[in-house]
Amino acid sequence: MHLSDNPAAGTATPVADWIQRAPKAVLHDHLDGGLRPATIIELARECGYTALPTEDPAALAVWFRDAADSGSLERYLETFAHTCAVMQTREALFRVAAECAEDLAADGVVYAEVRYAPEQHLEGGLTLDEVVEAVNEGFREGERRTRGRITVGTLLTGMRHTTRSLEIAELTVAHRERGVAGFDIAGGEIGNPPANHLPAFQHLKRHNCHFTIHAGEAVGAESIHEAVQVCGAERIGHGVRITDDIQVHDDGTATLGHLAAYVRDNGIALEVCPTSNLQTGAAKDYASHPIDLLRRLGFRITLNTDNRLVSGTTMSREFQHMADAFGYGPEVFEQFTVAAVESAFLPLPERRRLVDEVIRPGYAAL
Ligand SMILES: O=c1[nH]cnc2c1ncn2[C@@H]1O[C@H](CO)[C@@H](O)[C@H]1O
Numbered sequence: 001m002h003l004s005d006n007p008a009a010g011t012a013t014p015v016a017d018w019i020q021r022a023p024k025a026v027l028h029d030h031l032d033g034g035l036r037p038a039t040i041i042e043l044a045r046e047c048g049y050t051a052l053p054t055e056d057p058a059a060l061a062v063w064f065r066d067a068a069d070s071g072s073l074e075r076y077l078e079t080f081a082h083t084c085a086v087m088q089t090r091e092a093l094f095r096v097a098a099e100c101a102e103d104l105a106a107d108g109v110v111y112a113e114v115r116y117a118p119e120q121h122l123e124g125g126l127t128l129d130e131v132v133e134a135v136n137e138g139f140r141e142g143e144r145r146t147r148g149r150i151t152v153g154t155l156l157t158g159m160r161h162t163t164r165s166l167e168i169a170e171l172t173v174a175h176r177e178r179g180v181a182g183f184d185i186a187g188g189e190i191g192n193p194p195a196n197h198l199p200a201f202q203h204l205k206r207h208n209c210h211f212t213i214h215a216g217e218a219v220g221a222e223s224i225h226e227a228v229q230v231c232g233a234e235r236i237g238h239g240v241r242i243t244d245d246i247q248v249h250d251d252g253t254a255t256l257g258h259l260a261a262y263v264r265d266n267g268i269a270l271e272v273c274p275t276s277n278l279q280t281g282a283a284k285d286y287a288s289h290p291i292d293l294l295r296r297l298g299f300r301i302t303l304n305t306d307n308r309l310v311s312g313t314t315m316s317r318e319f320q321h322m323a324d325a326f327g328y329g330p331e332v333f334e335q336f337t338v339a340a341v342e343s344a345f346l347p348l349p350e351r352r353r354l355v356d357e358v359i360r361p362g363y364a365a366l
């Protein structure tokens with residue numbers, strides 16, 4: 001399926017005014033999957049990167065979405081070679097982070113956790129610490145430019161096919177008071193189970209640090225089981241294949257297996273990213289996306305972008321796709337947004353303040 005052939009997808013999506021205005025929180029957004037196309041082109045010129053498929057910003061945006069629209073997570077991830085290639089200096093990382101905060105704020109996002117893999121930004125000679133500092137300074141600049149309309153924390157991602165996750169977990173602990181909210185594991189799921197990174201998770205637990213794990217995207221329930229029960233993930237990136245452990249009956253009722261029941265009953269948040277799931281083959285189309293079944297069964301659902309450039313999306317567009325597919329109105333999006341803030345890797349008083357002073361009044365005013 002090509003999303004770009006579908007007028008309801010990608011950059012052409014018309015977004016309702018109330019959706020645009022609604023306050024939003026995003027927990028799953030990759031820094032290196034959300035660059036402005038024009039910025040990639042400018043940065044490529046500055047650093048002498050000549051492998052971009054086009055130098056026209058609009059065409060580049062379409063290229064990313066189409067190239068990622070393959071039905072395979074591995075092919076989806078190949079497109080990140082172009083974005084990471086131009087994110088190798090302090091200035092580039094600062095700029096991309098500042099623009100990320102501006103773009104999210106312009107979309108009505110009031111709280112964001114943005115993730116990236118520091119180990120993928122060392123080719124220009126930066127150290128891991130310098131990468132984290134440059135990104136954090138960029139986000140502080142973006143918050144200033146948007147006059148505090150958005151608060152951004154970062155998640156440091158370990159790549160599941162490499163062996164640096166313990167180092168990245170240590171980096172997370174070292175920078176936790178300075179802009180880093182937690183840790184994540186990402187990359188190709190098949191053949192790279194989360195338990196390969198147990199030393200990283202043990203380090204984080206020893207230091208009472210938050211983490212989430214991408215699981216149940218390309219691999220089924222066993223990956224989610226390992227992420228939750230063996231590794232101790234507090235949230236799950238995607239997690240949509242939890243449906244493997246749910247039996248839906250003809251009369252619409254459902255029976256949950258022990259894993260699905262555990263995830264639901266413990267309020268483990270699923271960071272659901274519908275458009276990305278369509279591209280990687282984790283779901284067939286919006287109308288049959290498991291988000292609605294999971295919501296009705298009482299799972300803690302959050303709605304996310306995954307990669308705004310690569311998936312040709314924004315938070316508003318994800319809201320719109322769900323409104324179109326399932327008829328969701330403001331009350332459902334308020335529920336998703338409150339769930340996201342309540343699952344944020346933030347101190348409880350800050351979560352409460354965001355819910356009571358920003359999210360609830362924002363929805364009440366729609
Ligand atoms: O949905 C996803 N599943 C797994 N890995 C992902 C996804 N989106 C992005 N990345 C990977 O995470 C890295 C750090 O941001 C990206 O470079 C990409 O390889």
Ligand SMILES: [Zn+2]
Pocket residue numbers: 028030186214237306
């Ligand atoms: Zn992701």
